Amino acid sequence: MKNTRIPDETIRRLPLYLRGLQFFADQELTNVSSEKLADFLHISAALIRKDFCYFGDFGTRGVGYDVQTLVKQIREILKLSTPRKAILVGAGNLGRALLAYPGFAAYGFEIVAAYDSDPEKIGTKINQTLILDIKTLSKLKRDGIGLAIIAVPAEVAQSVADLIIKSGIRGILNFAPTYLSVPKRVKVISIDIAIELGRLPYYLESE
Amino acid sequence: MKNTRIPDETIRRLPLYLRGLQFFADQELTNVSSEKLADFLHISAALIRKDFCYFGDFGTRGVGYDVQTLVKQIREILKLSTPRKAILVGAGNLGRALLAYPGFAAYGFEIVAAYDSDPEKIGTKINQTLILDIKTLSKLKRDGIGLAIIAVPAEVAQSVADLIIKSGIRGILNFAPTYLSVPKRVKVISIDIAIELGRLPYYLESE
DNA sequence: CTCTGTGAAGAAGTTCACAGCA
DNA sequence: TGCTGTGAACTTCTTCACAGAG
Known part of the structure; x- marks a missing residue:
């Protein structure tokens, strides 16, 4: 076989x-x-x-x-044997929850940095992780960071994807409710909560 | 057709x-x-x-x-025309993020109550929603609440499911990383972040 | 001529059923 | 005997290709 x-x-x-x-x-x-x-x-x-x-x-x-x-x-x-460094983009409610999510570590993922564009959030710390300005992102290329988690609004997800791919990201876990257009060498896995949710009522027995 | x-x-x-x-x-x-x-x-x-x-x-x-x-x-x-009342069980990081999630309202879902078992959390408010004691759950049957979002640890997810089904829940959006055994009349849709994540490295080009 | 609706063909995924090794 | 490994059958899903309505 x-x-x-x-x-x-x-x-x-x-x-x-x-x-x-x-x-x-x-x-x-x-x-x-x-x-x-x-x-x-x-x-x-x-x-x-x-x-x-x-x-x-x-x-x-x-x-x-x-x-x-x-x-x-x-x-x-699954290539889970080598530890992987990841960044988080988007420090909203979902992003903050993901920073605290224990599931990443279980597969050897380490979130080494978090980024946002909101001046109110930049400079603050969540769970010991400092929120950095998304504009400073391009500097990360050298650090062997290959994965990113996108937790930003749909409207800006594509531009975020373009930016992080330019800076060396090769795998994306996308929580934004939109299709991401990426080069073939980049893999995107999308988790779309609203889409899953939207079909739940269909299966409910009509009362 | x-x-x-x-x-x-x-x-x-x-x-x-x-x-x-x-x-x-x-x-x-x-x-x-x-x-x-x-x-x-x-x-x-x-x-x-x-x-x-x-x-x-x-x-x-x-x-x-x-x-x-x-x-x-x-x-x-999809039966999205009728508004649906839902409860949230589990006010941890993910639960709190879900309480603020705008996607629910878009489909006519309204989270009318949140539950937890942690005495530290019970009585506090998140996003204007009061966290209630899970033990008081059985009282909700009369209120026309048919949906629940489970955001609790895997170990307690099944017992939470049993409890809420007894109290009238017919549709579950499950974020706990475990299979939920439920009666046929109940529909479960599971979103398992870790499972999605775990296959991402497989697709990365070996450097 | 455009774009839908849909059988038929093809592809992908799952189950069956059993040969074959420990 | 017990449980794996795997072609073959079956099921489910997607694409093709084209008739037919506007």
């Missing part, structure tokens, strides 16, 4: 598998079957096995998967 | 279409073609036409779609 193209959906699930494996590791279990992991994550066992087999033979027939080995392999695939 | 099952992916895109149409409405345009909307949203025009045609004949051949009519029809489909 080595030479097949890996589906995007498989990559999307890998972090989920990490979370599931963490659960079994916390219980001091060294081994887990696709069935057990499937039950925990509410995904089918066949899908889990197929996902893993794109990358090689991770398991042992009759036994299952070694938890620690599998964690290591998935982290390797 | 009326009697075909509507794909989940179509429903997922409807809020996106609303946003696109808003853009054209803001420019005082009364008409828009699938092509123009497609360009703005970075989706294929054929997909947009197919999505719409599940619901009936929304457009005029040779002309396009009437912006205002289409907005009305999509809002109708």
Whole structure:
């Protein structure tokens, strides 16, 4: 199964598998079957096995998967082994919440700087992180910072993206509710709260 | 095309279409073609036409779609026309950011109460919203509140879900990084920031 | 001639089912 | 026997391509 193209959906699930494996590791279990992991994550066992087999033979027939080995392999695939420096752009309500968010550290992300354009915010500290003027951004290129979190209003998100890409950013986690046009070498992952929200009423049983 | 099952992916895109149409409405345009909307949203025009045609004949051949009519029809489909009352559970960093989030109002959601279990937070106000004790939650049943936003740690998310469902909640927007087991009549939409984040490095070009 | 509506073809993703190794 | 690894079948989603309305 080595030479097949890996589906995007498989990559999307890998972090989920990490979370599931963490659960079994916390219980001091060294081994887990696709069935057990499937039950925990509410995904089918066949899908889990197929996902893993794109990358090689991770398991042992009759036994299952070694938890620690599998964690290591998935982290390797996702390139989570190397720590990554990130900046945050936009120190509004969401930006401030993200600065305090513990999930980043879990994947080896370190938010090393925060930027805003509001003179009221520039110079203040949030969670020990100093808010810097977005205009001083271009200086960061040398520092090995490759990731950015965009938490600014939609109207300015594209210009922020242009600016940070010029300054060396190669991966963006975008919370602004808009499409970002970027060069092919840059990857954008967007989280759009309003879009998710907007379809919730559709599924409500009509009273 | 009326009697075909509507794909989940179509429903997922409807809020996106609303946003696109808003853009054209803001420019005082009364008409828009699938092509123009497609360009703005970075989706294929054929997909947009197919999505719409599940619901009936929304457009005029040779002309396009009437912006205002289409907005009305999509809002109708998504059941966004009736205002919805929601509660927020979890007044941590993310919860506080969500209380200030303008996206809810845009879809007619009104956060009428916020709950937490931390005695330090109970009784304080965030953005004019008083934080109430989660233990007093069961009293809300009568108030026509059907939606909840869960922004609590993963460990307590399931018990929070059980509690609010018992008190009448039928739709949940879940920010806790865990699967929620709920009765069939309840719809959960989960937004998992860490999961999205975890696959970003995979796409980074190896330096 | 323009742009929608939509079957048919194609692509992507998931489940089935079972061979095969421990 | 137990559980993985994986083609094949199936399902779901997207694009193609074009008939047909305005």
